[in-house]
Amino acid sequence: MAVDQLSRAFVALADPTRRDIVARLSVRDATVGELAESYAMSMQAVSKHLKVLEEAGLVSRSRDAQRRPCHLEPRMLDLMTTWIERYRQQAEERFRRLDAVLATMDDEPGDTPEHPDHPEQSDRPEQSGQS
Amino acid sequence: MAVDQLSRAFVALADPTRRDIVARLSVRDATVGELAESYAMSMQAVSKHLKVLEEAGLVSRSRDAQRRPCHLEPRMLDLMTTWIERYRQQAEERFRRLDAVLATMDDEPGDTPEHPDHPEQSDRPEQSGQS
DNA sequence: GTTGTTCTCAACCAAACGGTTGCGAAAGGG
């Protein structure tokens, strides 16, 4: 499976039930049993979902007797938006430059400049086969 | 599997190879073959990954003879950040109020007010069991 | 101590995922 934290976070939010749990926890903390009442599945299944969210760093848990109240952790959500926004903004920047090139072609019908952008991001698995 | 667009998008970005493809496409458009050179897997596998990204609405493709150049679609990335930010901000808002309550408890050691917040989000699968 | 509540762990199962190989379609170039 995916080992890095970001993959775990995206995997976690890929499930509708888990996204709904996040939505509920954003309103108030809740125990496993409270959350399980909301869904048509066993408490064990909800417990599994919470484990996925916890290992992704999206949820933390404290103790209160037998209860395990769950809290939403905004930090990981922040990391996800940071990742997404980086590439979204880069893509939109590219669109803006494309528009500029198209506007230029109207004036001077020459060759497109082909700016030498290098793929200098991190996060690359490169040639490493990740099964 | 998950049917809604948001689930598809999160599933798509849950894979490191697909996130890397997104990173590369944010720099420049690319064909399947070009992308496949970067990874230790067959072109068919990369083609599958691109299909996942395309069906998630994260990537679109045009035609150029036999080539199928891939373009990154910022729109779906925008939808993802919108979803995440909604709940991140709500969670942080809750933290801010908790801090306020703690500060109040220093002054007047009474009972915690328990503000009547209702879980009024959408996106709920509710009791519908989604396998 | 016994009972009840809350929750996790373990085993199981069908379905989906992520890779492979083989084949063929679509299009351009000799």
Add this chain to the structure above:
DNA sequence: CCCTTTCGCAACCGTTTGGTTGAGAACAAC
């Protein structure tokens, strides 16, 4: 008209996911 390039589809296979049930740990209350 072939031949090559580019790419998708289908079948297959091992692993993972998302649910189930059953057993039991941890703790409170009686």
